[in-house]
Amino acid sequence: MLVVPAVVGGLLVVLPLAGLVQRAPWSDLWALLGTEAVREALRLSLLTSTVATVVSVALGVPLAWVLARVAFPGRRVARALVTLPMVLPPVVGGAALLLALGRRGLVGQYLDQWFGIVLPFSTAGVVVAETFVAMPFLVVTVEAAFRAADRRYEDAAATLGARPWTVFRRVTLPAVRPALVAGAVLCWARALGEFGATITFAGNLQGRTQTMPLAVFVTRESDRGAAIALSLVMVAISLAVLVGLRDRWLATGGDAPTGDRP
Numbered sequence: 001m002l003v004v005p006a007v008v009g010g011l012l013v014v015l016p017l018a019g020l021v022q023r024a025p026w027s028d029l030w031a032l033l034g035t036e037a038v039r040e041a042l043r044l045s046l047l048t049s050t051v052a053t054v055v056s057v058a059l060g061v062p063l064a065w066v067l068a069r070v071a072f073p074g075r076r077v078a079r080a081l082v083t084l085p086m087v088l089p090p091v092v093g094g095a096a097l098l099l100a101l102g103r104r105g106l107v108g109q110y111l112d113q114w115f116g117i118v119l120p121f122s123t124a125g126v127v128v129a130e131t132f133v134a135m136p137f138l139v140v141t142v143e144a145a146f147r148a149a150d151r152r153y154e155d156a157a158a159t160l161g162a163r164p165w166t167v168f169r170r171v172t173l174p175a176v177r178p179a180l181v182a183g184a185v186l187c188w189a190r191a192l193g194e195f196g197a198t199i200t201f202a203g204n205l206q207g208r209t210q211t212m213p214l215a216v217f218v219t220r221e222s223d224r225g226a227a228i229a230l231s232l233v234m235v236a237i238s239l240a241v242l243v244g245l246r247d248r249w250l251a252t253g254g255d256a257p258t259g260d261r262p
Contacts, residue, residue: 017235024232025225033229040207041215042233048123048211049191052130053138056187059131060138061180065168067139068146079143086136093132094200101128101201125202126209130191137190141183145176189238 067079085093101108101119111117119125153175157167173180195213202209204218212234220227 020228020231020235024228028225029229029232033233035226037206037210037215038226038230041210041212041230044123044126044207044210045192045212045234048126048130049134049188049194051127052134052191053184053188055127055131056135056138056191057180057184060135060183060187061142061173064139064143065146065172068143082139083136085133086140090133090194090196091200094129094197097129097132097197097201101125120201121203121205121209123202123208126198126211129197129201130194133194133197134187134191138180138183138187141179141186142176145179146172149175185241189241192238193234 063082067075067082072078098105098120100106101111103109103112103118103120108119111119117124119128149172154167154171157171158164162170192211193213194211195217198209198211199214199217204210204214210218212230216227216230216234219230
């Protein structure tokens with residue numbers, strides 16, 4: 001009984017991708033992808049999504065640990081606020097970033113006055129926008145692993161004299177490693193495909209803030225074939241990363257205790 005809805009669900013995902021493949025200008029594909037604008041957009045997308053993932057890991061792992069292990073008033077509200085960008089329309093997120101970090105924003109005005117830092121319409125602004133929308137994917141994944149992890153191993157290490165940081169680095173992190181890698185991959189893929197918050201907060205400046213999704217949007221207006229070619233590149237990169245990394249690390253999760261698996 002489950003096969004029919006499973007097939008329909010699979011087709012719902014596969015058919016749009018099949019449409020891209022069927023309409024792709026294969027004979028002109030390399031020429032379309034060899035233009036300077038496409039190379040710049042691809043380079044910028046890979047750079048900003050990677051930096052956003054690094055920032056998300058550096059900030060998101062401690063945040064996930066606090067949400068999972070530290071009891072404090074308002075933790076449910078804090079968890080909801082952290083995950084809000086996952087359901088918030090990206091354009092709304094971009095507008096919120098602009099009001100908070102813009103030159104006249106809540107915090108942005110002081111960044112400009114005191115440090116000369118202007119985030120909107122800059123490459124750094126792209127990283128901030130991508131981190132804002134992508135980090136919750138990592139936090140949700142890693143927090144679930146922290147909550148499910150068997151803490152007896154940590155207690156045993158502490159009993160043997162290990163310091164808290166040593167316990168976290170040598171016991172806790174290896175236990176949640178599959179979830180951490182999976183969350184980082186999802187975070188990277190989400191950052192790579194970010195559009196709404198980026199165009200609202202950072203604009204669409206070629207070579208500076210124009211990532212691949214923005215290039216697809218602009219190219220679609222003038223050259224549908226080029227837009228399809230760019231879309232295929234994004235699909236290929238995202239699929240290769242998800243298949244080559246996420247499945248590999250989840251498959252090796254057997255080294256951790258059963259409760260540690262995401």
